[in-house]
Amino acid sequence: MLALLLAGCAPTTDEDARLAGIGTARAAPEPPPLPHFTEASFIAADGRVLPLRKWLPTGYAAHEVKAVILALHGFNDYSGAFDGAGEIWAQRGIATFAYDQRGFGGAPERGVWAGRTAMATDAATAAQILRRLYPGIPLYLLGESMGGAVVVIAMTGESGTPVPDVDGIILTAPAVWGRATMGLLPRLALWAGVRLTPGLTLSGRGIEIRPSDNIAMLRALGHDPLVIHETRIDAIYGLVDLMDATLEAAPRLDATALVMYGARDDIVPREAIRRFVDALPPEPRRQRLAWYDHGYHMLLRDLEGPVVVADVASWVTAPRAPLPSGADRGAAEAFSRSGAQVSLGGR
Numbered sequence: 533m534l535a536l537l538l539a540g541c542a543p544t545t546d547e548d549a550r551l552a553g554i555g556t557a558r559a560a561p562e563p564p565p566l567p568h569f570t571e572a573s574f575i576a577a578d579g580r581v582l583p584l585r586k587w588l589p590t591g592y593a594a595h596e597v598k599a600v601i602l603a604l605h606g607f608n609d610y611s612g613a614f615d616g617a618g619e620i621w622a623q624r625g626i627a628t629f630a631y632d633q634r635g636f637g638g639a640p641e642r643g644v645w646a647g648r649t650a651m652a653t654d655a656a657t658a659a660q661i662l663r664r665l666y667p668g669i670p671l672y673l674l675g676e677s678m679g680g681a682v683v684v685i686a687m688t689g690e691s692g693t694p695v696p697d698v699d700g701i702i703l704t705a706p707a708v709w710g711r712a713t714m715g716l717l718p719r720l721a722l723w724a725g726v727r728l729t730p731g732l733t734l735s736g737r738g739i740e741i742r743p744s745d746n747i748a749m750l751r752a753l754g755h756d757p758l759v760i761h762e763t764r765i766d767a768i769y770g771l772v773d774l775m776d777a778t779l780e781a782a783p784r785l786d787a788t789a790l791v792m793y794g795a796r797d798d799i800v801p802r803e804a805i806r807r808f809v810d811a812l813p814p815e816p817r818r819q820r821l822a823w824y825d826h827g828y829h830m831l832l833r834d835l836e837g838p839v840v841v842a843d844v845a846s847w848v849t850a851p852r853a854p855l856p857s858g859a860d861r862g863a864a865e866a867f868s869r870s871g872a873q874v875s876l877g878g879r
Contacts, residue, residue: 567657569665574631577657583638585611587618587628598625599670599848600662602698604655604679605630607707607771608760609753610637613676617832617841624845629662633682635767637758643733645770648777652686652693659696672848673698676832677799678771680706681778688781700788700851702844704831705800706808710776713804722769730766741798744830746837779804782811790820790847792840792859793867794827809867820847821863822855 564579574582589597601621605613611630618628632639634646634654655673662671673696675683680703689695711719725732744750753759789812793805812819822843824831831840843855854860 567661569629569658569661574654574658574661576654580634580640582634582654583611583632585614585618585630587614587622589622589625589627592625592627594666595668596625597627597666597669599627599672600666601626601628601672601674601702601844601848602655602658602662602696603628603630604633604673604675604682605636606677606679608636608763609676610639610758612637612756612758614832616837617844620838620841621845624849626845626848627666629658631658632758633679636760643760643764643767645764645767647770648682648685648690648774649693651682652690655682655686656694656696659698663697670699670848671697672700672702674702674704674844675706676704677829678707678774680704681708681774684778684781684785685774687787688784690777690781698787700790700848702790702792702847704792704840705794705797705829706778706791706805707771707775707800708778708782708808709772709800709804710779711772712776712779713801713807714772722765722772725765726769730764730769732765733762734765734768735762742796742828743799744828744834745796745826746830746833746835749830749833775804779808779811782808783813785812788818788851790822790844792822792824792827792831792843794824794829794831794834795866796827797829799829806867820851820855820860821867822857822859823863823866824857824859 564577565575567577568575569584572584574584576582603614603618605611610632614628614630618630621628633651635641635644659671659673673683673686675681683701683703684706686693686696687701754761791809809821824836824840826836827840828834831837834840839857843857843859846853846856
């Protein structure tokens with residue numbers, strides 16, 4: 533087997549090709565189509581077809597739309613995560629677009645980690661398309677959990693990725709639980725798992741974590757075939773690498789931002805979110821923090837989700853106005869105090 537592998541890697545000469553009856557001239561591969569949106573797909577820069585959902589205001593021409601949101605979903609989720617929020621934003625004159633990120637939902641290579649460079653490039657490409665579709669309209673990039681981490685990587689140009697041309701970003705419970713805030717045992721388990729059994733899948737059953745207080749929504753996700761219910765270890769490893777990179781990129785996040793976090797988040801520990809916020813550039817006029825005392829990890833879909841959704845709608849249409857919920861009042865102090873209250877379970 534080793535000999536066959538080495539033979540397969542040997543270079544092919546022109547004489548080899550001639551003797552095999554193969555012409556040396558080969559047709560150039562077809563270039564990928566230009567990135568664009570169809571009615572239900574996002575054609576990425578490399579030609580990959582990603583499922584697309586959109587929620588458009590009725591009765592509005594493109595130039596009349598108040599704002600546009602490009603939304604990135606979280607880990608193991610898909611673009612349907614924004615069904616409720618997108619409908620509410622559409623009623624307020626805001627257009628929302630969301631696609632299934634590579635490896636998730638109905639996208640190709642489901643369950644396989646695509647890498648942060650490809651995911652960040654997709655976000656920049658989709659933003660470029662929306663700039664063409666809605667010239668002169670405020671455009672915002674929203675990321676939920678893992679999607680928030682992808683937004684940070686994209687906006688800081690990490691790994692040489694193009695920076696999205698947007699007016700601001702919204703991070704809802706961004707995934708920033710990197711190794712710096714992770715215990716020794718999970719770090720060791722992840723290190724060993726990705727080397728010994730990278731393709732092994734884990735379900736998470738039996739782990740007492742409450743991502744939301746919206747039980748009906750959680751039960752629906754449990755039966756949704758587009759949600760990934762068993763995760764490869766190497767995909768988890770990729771996610772942790774992404775979160776590490778996000779924490780490291782925080783000081784370079786030169787963007788107008790709204791950062792939203794729920795005090796009852798069981799997924800992203802308070803110490804992690806505090807470190808992320810503390811590392812942001814010291815430009816308070818460009819940053820808005822929002823702290824929700826009764827919020828869980830899935831802020832937009834919690835029982836109080838409509839409150840968070842309304843805050844997003846307010847911010848994208850009037851970025852300097854106070855948030856309707858008041859979640860921005862005293863938020864900076866709440867984020868800084870969170871470090872003293874932290875446990876790795878984020879309770």
